[in-house]
Amino acid sequence: MDVIVIGGGIAGVATAYQLRAAGHRVCVIERHATVAQGATYGHSGAVLPTPLDIWFGPTFMPHRLGAKNGVIRKSGFNRAARGFVRRLAALQDPAAFSLQYSRLRPLIEASREAMGEIEARHTFDFEQASDLLYLVRGAAEWQLAGTALELLRQYDMPHQVLGAAQCAALEPSIPTTPEFAGGVQLSGERTANCPLFAKLLKQALDLQGGVTFQFGREVTALRFDNHHAAVELAPPLDAAPRSREVDVMRADAVVVAAGAGSLPLLERVGLPLPLHPLRLHTLVAPIAHEECAPHRAIVDAVKRITITRMNHRLRIAGAAVLQSASQTSKPLDPALSEEALALLGQATHDWIPGAAKISAALAWEGVKLLSPDGLPVVGNALHPRLFVNLGHGPAGWGLACGSAGLIAALISGTPSGLPPDTLAALRPERFRG
Numbered sequence: 175m176d177v178i179v180i181g182g183g184i185a186g187v188a189t190a191y192q193l194r195a196a197g198h199r200v201c202v203i204e205r206h207a208t209v210a211q212g213a214t215y216g217h218s219g220a221v222l223p224t225p226l227d228i229w230f231g232p233t234f235m236p237h238r239l240g241a242k243n244g245v246i247r248k249s250g251f252n253r254a255a256r257g258f259v260r261r262l263a264a265l266q267d268p269a270a271f272s273l274q275y276s277r278l279r280p281l282i283e284a285s286r287e288a289m290g291e292i293e294a295r296h297t298f299d300f301e302q303a304s305d306l307l308y309l310v311r312g313a314a315e316w317q318l319a320g321t322a323l324e325l326l327r328q329y330d331m332p333h334q335v336l337g338a339a340q341c342a343a344l345e346p347s348i349p350t351t352p353e354f355a356g357g358v359q360l361s362g363e364r365t366a367n368c369p370l371f372a373k374l375l376k377q378a379l380d381l382q383g384g385v386t387f388q389f390g391r392e393v394t395a396l397r398f399d400n401h402h403a404a405v406e407l408a409p410p411l412d413a414a415p416r417s418r419e420v421d422v423m424r425a426d427a428v429v430v431a432a433g434a435g436s437l438p439l440l441e442r443v444g445l446p447l448p449l450h451p452l453r454l455h456t457l458v459a460p461i462a463h464e465e466c467a468p469h470r471a472i473v474d475a476v477k478r479i480t481i482t483r484m485n486h487r488l489r490i491a492g493a494a495v496l497q498s499a500s501q502t503s504k505p506l507d508p509a510l511s512e513e514a515l516a517l518l519g520q521a522t523h524d525w526i527p528g529a530a531k532i533s534a535a536l537a538w539e540g541v542k543l544l545s546p547d548g549l550p551v552v553g554n555a556l557h558p559r560l561f562v563n564l565g566h567g568p569a570g571w572g573l574a575c576g577s578a579g580l581i582a583a584l585i586s587g588t589p590s591g592l593p594p595d596t597l598a599a600l601r602p603e604r605f606r607g
């Protein structure tokens with residue numbers, strides 16, 4: 175089949191890869207000049223989500239921690255934003271969290287397998303590093319992490335629960351004063367460079383053939399009839415004024431994998447999705463003192479701040495700003511931006527003092543979609559020729575590879591290997607009525 179994939183982030187590139195592997199011809203349409211320029215550019219490194227860093231559950235935005243929960247809330251929420259927060263808060267209930275995680279779990283494992291196959295075939299070097307250390311500050315947070323620890327045990331995920339002194343022994347850059355509750359080491363999990371991975375995947379597709387990339391083109395509308403799917407494209411920015419008419423490109427199927435840009439396209443064809451854009455921040459700082467720098471990635475498990483070492487730099491990411499969706503497309507108020515970057519700087523100072531030269535750090539912010547039930551939106555929707563792959567959350571770039579496999583299976587009419595309750599939980603139409 176001929177398939178159009180909208181979006182050249184990790185979700186779009188991974189989808190193109192899996193579709194090609196299944197024998198389809200693919201055209202990826204991306205409005206930027208190359209791949210990995212959206213949320214994919216700003217990732218913090220963690221490849222797959224674990225019960226300790228997924229963006230829902232008892233440790234995500236707990237009310238009792240107030241402003242210390244790592245998410246900056248902008249006042250003046252509209253109804254949609256309030257509804258989104260309420261639905262996510264329902265997943266703080268341990269039983270609801272465990273059930274939702276159990277539905278996601280098969281996709282995590284399928285993604286691990288899909289990445290393994292890609293790496294075995296191409297021997298890519300994308301700055302992979304094993305071992306993550308999740309750190310927890312106080313007794314109250316440690317108690318909230320109990321359900322996540324239970325899930326690690328239940329799913330036999332190799333891990334070690336450590337006291338504060340053991341954390342410091344493992345990673346001497348972490349000070350034991352002031353006191354903190356402890357941590358969890360997951361040596362089987364890893365970090366890597368997401369945009370580099372997306373670029374390597376694109377290069378492999380270029381060499382292989384069968385996938386074309388149309389850069390600098392923006393899809394403005396989707397069209398479907400019984401025989402074809404089509405996308406309308408805005409004229410290229412450099413087009414002569416008299417030729418500035420709409421181009422239409424036809425295919426047998428369209429996959430919308432355009433990150434935050436997916437929402438208006440889908441809404442216009444009758445699929446409004448209640449996903450919420452979260453603004454996230456990164457600081458890339460040079461290492462100040464090598465003897466103070468960590469040798470493995472560190473995650474503040476409650477604030478959801480990840481500190482990853484990449485050669486001679488530290489990448490510090492998190493500091494979500496929650497505001498009404500309409501405000502996310504406007505520049506962030508400088509005071510909020512400062513607050514977010516200060517949160518990242520403070521976390522670095524608390525956990526690995528002296529390691530990073532924050533004053534010389536480069537700041538970046540990007541928007542990431544989060545769904546109110548914490549799960550990505552993957553599958554067929556509305557029309558037999560429309561497919562969706564988005565909303566993997568701020569801890570799921572690796573998920574894009576498994577989701578891409580699911581899309582390829584659906585388009586090819588082959589079994590995906592995922593259980594029915596996972597497929598139902600990922601369906602784009604699950605939010606309707």
Ligand SMILES: Cc1cc2nc3c(=O)[nH]c(=O)nc-3n(C[C@H](O)[C@H](O)[C@H](O)COP(=O)(O)OP(=O)(O)OC[C@H]3O[C@@H](n4cnc5c(N)ncnc54)[C@H](O)[C@@H]3O)c2cc1C
Binds near residue numbers: 392393439455491541
């Ligand atoms: C600061 C930050 C830190 C993060 N840290 C992590 C982490 O540690 N681990 C993790 O797993 N995840 C992390 N994430 C999330 C992760 O980066 C995303 O889940 C992932 O990159 C999303 O990929 P995507 O392809 O869906 O979206 P994007 O990367 O946003 O790609 C969408 C693409 O579609 C294009 N597009 C949009 N609309 C159109 C249109 N109409 N026509 C043509 N093209 C269009 C955009 O230009 C963009 O390139 C982080 C995100 C941020 C912002």
